[in-house]
Amino acid sequence: MSGKATHSSKVSSPRLFLPKRLGVVLREADLVTKTEIKTALEYQKIYPNMRLGEILAIQGWIKPETVEFFAEEWQQLIEQTYRKPIGHYLQQAALLEAEQIKRVLEEQKHTGYKFGSTAILQGYLKPKTLDFFLKYLFPEELNQSHLRSKKSLAQSRRRQRQLLAQILERKHNPWKK
Structure with a gap:
């Protein structure tokens, strides 16, 4: 999805x-x-x-x-x-807010990662929570790699490092967006 x-x-x-x-x-x-x-x-x-x-x-x-x-x-x-897109259900469950979904979709354009993987990398969702939603709503996607990307592996790893740095910076400075 x-x-x-x-x-x-x-x-x-x-x-x-x-x-x-x-x-x-x-x-x-x-x-x-x-x-x-x-x-x-x-x-x-x-x-x-x-x-x-x-x-x-x-x-x-x-x-x-x-x-x-x-x-x-x-x-x-x-x-x-x-089924609607997984982001719809995560928002309905109050696990993601509209602004977070917007950020995930924007980041998804750059990485080519699936929605749930991007939400995990941005620190919005736990992997086990994503797997739960996939198991019950999108079982055909459960066994696929969360981090499947259309981009090269090098680009993906570079973007992962950037995302991780952003997440760590947010945790140390929660007022910065």
């Missing part, structure tokens, strides 16, 4: 997945830790009227929009055969 807003696809055959509990899904997507889930379940014993997702969001471990996406939309999405 290139991630371009105009491109959509259709998954060849519908794949039915049994619904999973929210905590299992969030762990599999590497959006929360095992410790965070355990702690939230302990809180749930004290506050039985609160849902797991609410507790995770109140603790600041995950965005409320992300909880809502996985609790209310995820199961339907994975059962659909029509």
